[in-house]
Amino acid sequence: MSADAKPARTSPTSQPLTATELVELLNQMANRPYDTEGSLVPEEVVDERTHALQAAELALTSGADDELVLAAALHDVGRAEQVRRMYPNLPHEVAGGAFARDRLTERIAWVIEQHVPAKRYLVATDPNYRSLLSPTSVTTLGLQGGPMSPAEVIRFEGHPWHGQAVILRRWDDQAKDPSRPGITMDELAAVHHRWASSVRR
Numbered sequence: 001m002s003a004d005a006k007p008a009r010t011s012p013t014s015q016p017l018t019a020t021e022l023v024e025l026l027n028q029m030a031n032r033p034y035d036t037e038g039s040l041v042p043e044e045v046v047d048e049r050t051h052a053l054q055a056a057e058l059a060l061t062s063g064a065d066d067e068l069v070l071a072a073a074l075h076d077v078g079r080a081e082q083v084r085r086m087y088p089n090l091p092h093e094v095a096g097g098a099f100a101r102d103r104l105t106e107r108i109a110w111v112i113e114q115h116v117p118a119k120r121y122l123v124a125t126d127p128n129y130r131s132l133l134s135p136t137s138v139t140t141l142g143l144q145g146g147p148m149s150p151a152e153v154i155r156f157e158g159h160p161w162h163g164q165a166v167i168l169r170r171w172d173d174q175a176k177d178p179s180r181p182g183i184t185m186d187e188l189a190a191v192h193h194r195w196a197s198s199v200r201r
Contacts, residue, residue, distance in 0.1 A: 016199055017103040019192045023185060026052055026073065028080040045178050048076055053182025054175035055168075056191075060183055062171070066195040067104075068164060071111045072171050073188060074100060078112075091116070091144075105199065111165050114156075116144050118169035121156050124148040134176055 029048035046054070056073035064072070077083055078096030087095035097113030119137070122129040124147035130138065141147075148156065156162050175182075 014102045016196055017192075019189050019196075021103075022070075022073075022188070022192055025077055025080045025082060028082060029076070032079070046176055048079055050178075050182060051172075051175050052076060053188075054177065054180050055171045056188060057181060057183040058171040058174055059168075060187065060191070062167075064167075066191045066198070067108050068111070068168065069183075069188075069191045070104065070195055071100075071108045071164075072168055073183070074104075074108070075112050075115050075168060075172060093117075107161060107164075110159075110161055111168050114159075114162070114165035115168050115172055117148070117152075117156060118162075118165040119173075120145055120148045121153060121162075122166065122169060124153055132173060134173070137173065 026049050029052060032048045052073050052075070055075060056069050059069045059072035074096065076092060076096065077099060078087070078090070078092030078094065083095050083099045087098050090098070093113050093116040097109045100112050101109035119133075119141065123141060130141075133141070
C-alpha cells in the first residue's frame, strides 16, 4: 500500500450512491466487452463487470480502505450505460470521475479520473511496465496520449493521491484473468455500508 498520507474524507455533492445503485451500475457492465474508445483493438478476456469485481477483490485483499475498494470496483463506471448517458462524448475516466465526484467523494473521483494517466505515468517511469500490459491496453495507450512527458510526470507526482492512482492502475492491469475470483456482492455491500456510514450527514 502506498505510503501517502490518507487525506481527510469529503462528502458527495449530491446524495451518496446507494448499495442498490452500486449493484445496478455493475450489472449494466455484465457481458459488456471492453469499450476501446472507438478503436479496433483486441477485446480483453473478461467482461467489464468481471473486471470491476476482480479489481475490487485485489484492492480488498491488499488491505485497501473502503474508499479505494469502491474506486477499484467503479474505476470503469464511465462505461456503464447510465453514466455514458449522463456524460456523453467524454473519455470513460473523465465521465467516471464526474459521476463519482457527485455521488461518492473527491478522493474516489480523483483516483478514478487518474487511472488512465497513471498508466501513462508508469510507462514513462517503469521500464518493465509496458511488457505487463494486455494487447488492448498497449493499443489504447497511444490513443490516451502515450507516455507522460517529464513535465507531466512532475505534475502527477505532485498530487498527494498519485500513489493511490498508481496502485489502482496496477490492480486494473491484473484484473483481467478469467480464472480469478472477484469480490462477492455481499463483501462489496459491506464495504459500501461502512463507507456510507462514514459520509452520512
